[in-house]
Amino acid sequence: xxxxxxxxxxxxxxxxxxxxxxxxxxxxxxxxxxxxxxxxxxxxxxxxxxxxxxxxxxxxxxxxxxxxxxxxxxxxxxxxxxxxxxxxxxxxxxxxxxxxxxxxxxxxxxxxxxxxxxxxxxxxxxxxxxxxxxxxxxxxxxxxxxxxxxxxxxxxxxxxxxxxxxxxxxxxxxxxxxxxxxxxxxxxxxxxxxxxxxxxxxxxx
Amino acid sequence: xxxxxxxxxxxxxxxxxxxxxxxxxxxxxxxxxxxxxxxxxxxxxxxxxxxxxxxxxxxxxxxxxxxxxxxxxxxxxxxxxxxxxxxxxxxxxxxxxxxxxxxxxxxxxxxxxxxxxxxxxxxxxxxxxxxxxxxxxxxxxxxxxxxxxxxxxxxxxxxxx
Numbered sequence: 001x002x003x004x005x006x007x008x009x010x011x012x013x014x015x016x017x018x019x020x021x022x023x024x025x026x027x028x029x030x031x032x033x034x035x036x037x038x039x040x041x042x043x044x045x046x047x048x049x050x051x052x053x054x055x056x057x058x059x060x061x062x063x064x065x066x067x068x069x070x071x072x073x074x075x076x077x078x079x080x081x082x083x084x085x086x087x088x089x090x091x092x093x094x095x096x097x098x099x100x101x102x103x104x105x106x107x108x109x110x111x112x113x114x115x116x117x118x119x120x121x122x123x124x125x126x127x128x129x130x131x132x133x134x135x136x137x138x139x140x141x142x143x144x145x146x147x148x149x150x151x152x153x154x155x156x157x158x159x160x161x162x163x164x165x166x167x168x169x170x171x172x173x174x175x176x177x178x179x180x181x182x183x184x185x186x187x188x189x190x191x192x193x194x195x196x197x198x199x200x201x202x203x204x205x
Numbered sequence: 206x207x208x209x210x211x212x213x214x215x216x217x218x219x220x221x222x223x224x225x226x227x228x229x230x231x232x233x234x235x236x237x238x239x240x241x242x243x244x245x246x247x248x249x250x251x252x253x254x255x256x257x258x259x260x261x262x263x264x265x266x267x268x269x270x271x272x273x274x275x276x277x278x279x280x281x282x283x284x285x286x287x288x289x290x291x292x293x294x295x296x297x298x299x300x301x302x303x304x305x306x307x308x309x310x311x312x313x314x315x316x317x318x319x320x321x322x323x324x325x326x327x328x329x330x331x332x333x334x335x336x337x338x339x340x341x342x343x344x345x346x347x348x349x350x351x352x353x354x355x356x357x358x359x360x361x362x363x364x365x366x
Contacts, residue, residue: 153230
């Protein structure tokens with residue numbers, strides 16, 4: 001069992017490890033996304049940072065921005081949650097691409113389109129977790145994804161509340177990926193208290 | 206010119222006069238608005254978790270219902286407000302995702318609502334109105350001058366409680 005993990009003492013070395021996990025995970029997810037949509041998808045180097053709760057809402061460009069969030073709970077050797085968030089318009093674009101241009105007009109999602117969105121979330125978070133599992137040798141099971149379309153602040157409060165039990169901030173591994181402006185998204189990986197220690201321990205720290 | 210003061214997650218503030226106070230994107234969190242009906246001074250606290258005693262890291266007072274609400278009342282009293290003239294309105298405590306918190310019997314949103322009501326009851330402050338639960342986020346604006354508490358949800362008209 002790894003030593004108790006103290007977020008306040010996260011060193012630069014830890015940040016680099018977490019950034020690399022974010023990078024590899026997102027790389028795999030990007031490949032999966034690219035294959036699924038049959039289009040070229042780029043990704044940026046992930047940002048790993050510690051945010052105060054107060055700042056959480058502004059991360060995605062405003063607390064009141066309407067976003068689609070796909071949220072999964074992770075179980076196995078580590079527990080926690082992972083959220084994939086994107087602007088509502090981006091989500092709609094992605095669904096439209098997946099459905100070969102057959103999606104409905106406008107911003108809203110039909111039952112079928114929501115299901116397609118869940119599937120996108122399933123595939124990319126699956127790819128992300130798969131690479132994390134391979135890298136660390138830890139067993140990780142994702143739950144069935146749930147999707148919610150609402151204000152960014154209210155969606156982010158869900159992982160924030162789970163995280164609130166540990167510290168006064170949120171450790172955010174944020175990855176942007178784009179093919180153009182019409183499609184971008186963020187990953188937010190929130191391992192729980194013990195799991196940070198386990199991840200780092202499995203990587204030789 | 207009336208100002209609108211913004212309160213973040215696990216944060217609180219107090220305003221008076223024509224000024225209003227807002228918090229954007231309440232999910233499972235609860236926004237508790239308390240005002241002195243005589244002095245027309247009011248505050249808003251955005252709590253995130255029900256119980257400070259259940260967790261190890263509890264330095265942030267405004268994060269928890271059981272510490273944030275008494276602290277807001279204390280700060281209002283420091284500005285000359287009187288407890289018996291105070292009233293509260295609450296909003297939030299939604300369950301954003303269907304499976305959220307399956308280890309717990311109740312969602313964190315519901316536990317936040319319960320803890321908020323318990324904290325207000327123990328301080329003897331009546332709840333005048335509430336808009337809690339369900340599965341959508343809320344943005345709230347509180348006007349201590351007349352006690353209006355506007356609740357906005359995506360795709361719904363503004364509700365004043």
